[in-house]
Amino acid sequence: MTIEQWLEDGKSDAYRRKMPELADLLEGLARATAALRAADWNDDAGSAESTGETDAN
Amino acid sequence: MPTDTIASLAPQVASGAIRSERLTEDALSVITRLQPSLNAFITVTADEALALAREADRDIAAGRYRGPLHGIPLSLKDLIDMAGVTTTAASKLREGCVALHDAPVVRHLRDAGAVFVGKTNLHEFAFGTTNEDSAWGPARHPDDPTRSPGGSSGGSAIAVRTGMSIASVGTDTGGSIRIPAAACGIVGLKPGWGEVSAAGVVPLSRQLDHVGPLARSVHDAELLYNVLRGAGANSGDEDDVETLFGLKLAALDGYFAERLSDEVDAGITAALALLRQQGAKISTASIFHAQDIAPIYLHLVLADAAAYHAAALQRRPHAYTDNVRIRLEMGRHVLAEDYVRATRGRQVITHEVEQALAGVDALVLPALAIEAPPIGAASVPVKGGQESVRNVMLRCTQPFNLSGHPAISLPCGSSKAGLPIGLQLVGHAGRTPELLRVARAVERVLNSRG
Numbered sequence: 001m002t003i004e005q006w007l008e009d010g011k012s013d014a015y016r017r018k019m020p021e022l023a024d025l026l027e028g029l030a031r032a033t034a035a036l037r038a039a040d041w042n043d044d045a046g047s048a049e050s051t052g053e054t055d056a057n
Numbered sequence: 058m059p060t061d062t063i064a065s066l067a068p069q070v071a072s073g074a075i076r077s078e079r080l081t082e083d084a085l086s087v088i089t090r091l092q093p094s095l096n097a098f099i100t101v102t103a104d105e106a107l108a109l110a111r112e113a114d115r116d117i118a119a120g121r122y123r124g125p126l127h128g129i130p131l132s133l134k135d136l137i138d139m140a141g142v143t144t145t146a147a148s149k150l151r152e153g154c155v156a157l158h159d160a161p162v163v164r165h166l167r168d169a170g171a172v173f174v175g176k177t178n179l180h181e182f183a184f185g186t187t188n189e190d191s192a193w194g195p196a197r198h199p200d201d202p203t204r205s206p207g208g209s210s211g212g213s214a215i216a217v218r219t220g221m222s223i224a225s226v227g228t229d230t231g232g233s234i235r236i237p238a239a240a241c242g243i244v245g246l247k248p249g250w251g252e253v254s255a256a257g258v259v260p261l262s263r264q265l266d267h268v269g270p271l272a273r274s275v276h277d278a279e280l281l282y283n284v285l286r287g288a289g290a291n292s293g294d295e296d297d298v299e300t301l302f303g304l305k306l307a308a309l310d311g312y313f314a315e316r317l318s319d320e321v322d323a324g325i326t327a328a329l330a331l332l333r334q335q336g337a338k339i340s341t342a343s344i345f346h347a348q349d350i351a352p353i354y355l356h357l358v359l360a361d362a363a364a365y366h367a368a369a370l371q372r373r374p375h376a377y378t379d380n381v382r383i384r385l386e387m388g389r390h391v392l393a394e395d396y397v398r399a400t401r402g403r404q405v406i407t408h409e410v411e412q413a414l415a416g417v418d419a420l421v422l423p424a425l426a427i428e429a430p431p432i433g434a435a436s437v438p439v440k441g442g443q444e445s446v447r448n449v450m451l452r453c454t455q456p457f458n459l460s461g462h463p464a465i466s467l468p469c470g471s472s473k474a475g476l477p478i479g480l481q482l483v484g485h486a487g488r489t490p491e492l493l494r495v496a497r498a499v500e501r502v503l504n505s506r507g
Contacts, residue, residue: 025384
């Protein structure tokens with residue numbers, strides 16, 4: 001799921017449940033999730049580098 | 058701050074020169090005087106405390122002295138179970154949740170003869186850094202009641218700082234011992250993960266939660282640490298302090314040095330200069346992926362907390378304070394794939410902390426990037442911009458909850474307005490006693506400034 005779709009779903013849920021403050025917080029979480037997904041240590045199944053454990057373990 | 062420490066009082070209690078009953082009455086008297094303005098306690102156990110103190114005095118007089126904690130008045134953060142007393146976690150949700158048993162850490166303290174004066178205020182369910190969101194109202198900073206004492210173990214820090222108790226036991230999931238210790242000008246130790254039992258303690262994130270002491274000196278923190286981990290009440294030797302000569306420290310740069318208030322920046326810079334002058338060798342080190350720490354931490358703690366609270370959120374959502382309830386609801390939106398990414402990122406950060414520690418005795422950095430913030434502030438000015446209070450308060454402490462390394466905050470001067478600044482030392486995994494020896498040497502030099 002893309003972050004944009006996730007955020008849209010989350011905000012819809014927040015407004016449906018009458019929690020507009022939650023919608024605001026989800027905007028911040030979306031930014032954090034984008035940063036998490038952009039980190040260069042993430043696996044990429046289509047990359048030659050993502051075939052096994054790294055020395056981070 | 059009252060200057061009596063456990064280490065200074067213990068010989069007098071052991072000899073009968075000072076009675077535990079008098080120490081306990083003194084602590085209860087300070088609570089009575091300051092509680093209305095500082096709101097440090099949720100429950101005061103005066104009758105039980107006095108009974109324990111009299112029992113301690115009788116035992117000591119009969120030759121049954123149990124060690125340096127015997128007869129010493131302590132407080133407990135109110136998410137730690139003490140048999141027969143409600144563990145509120147600062148939430149109306151837990152009204153009537155009377156603990157059936159002592160948590161193991163309380164049992165260890167009781168076996169060592171400690172006296173419990175009460176349960177201290179905290180940020181509800183330890184889910185915040187300011188202590189503002191408590192069903193019992195905000196705890197307030199002892200130097201300026203318009204400011205936060207830091208959190209989540211804010212009531213514990215106030216108690217130690219003011220004499221409401223000689224020391225306290227708190228918890229630290231992202232900095233909740235070290236942050237209030239720094240904000241209030243006392244010592245706070247987060248032992249290595251798993252060294253001290255967290256059973257009988259209301260969790261925030263079981264993989265990140267740590268239990269540890271808040272105290273007036275590193276030696277006192279060490280005395281408590283030894284008892285909390287079940288190693289017995291070893292009195293240690295206060296004079297057995299490592300020299301700074303030959304000590305190797307690495308100051309973390311980049312992320313950990315670039316978003317500090319001017320006052321904290323100046324205080325830490327001056328402290329490092331003094332440590333160098335006194336013989337410490339201080340190099341610099343980096344955590345290469347430091348920018349990823351906050352997103353990694355956020356996804357783990359939000360999801361863990363949401364899982365723990367899911368049933369109660371459905372059943373009694375309005376028993377929570379509004380801010381904590383909304384944050385818990387946010388946690389229910391973390392996707393499994395992002396939680397897995399965060400778990401992977403945690404390994405990366407742990408590895409990089411290990412690399413930074415290679416070849417040195419400890420890492421050194423601020424414990425808290427700002428002075429105690431005003432109550433109610435969502436953001437504070439830092440280096441010409443605005444920083445979220447929550448994010449900036451967690452910035453220097455949460456990496457070591459992810460990595461599990463032992464870390465300690467100790468007082469390092471104060472701002473022009475008189476608000477305390479805290480220096481943090483981080484030790485090698487599994488070597489907390491060595492970190493404490495380093496901290497005692499650093500403390501001696503910092504205290505020598507007067």
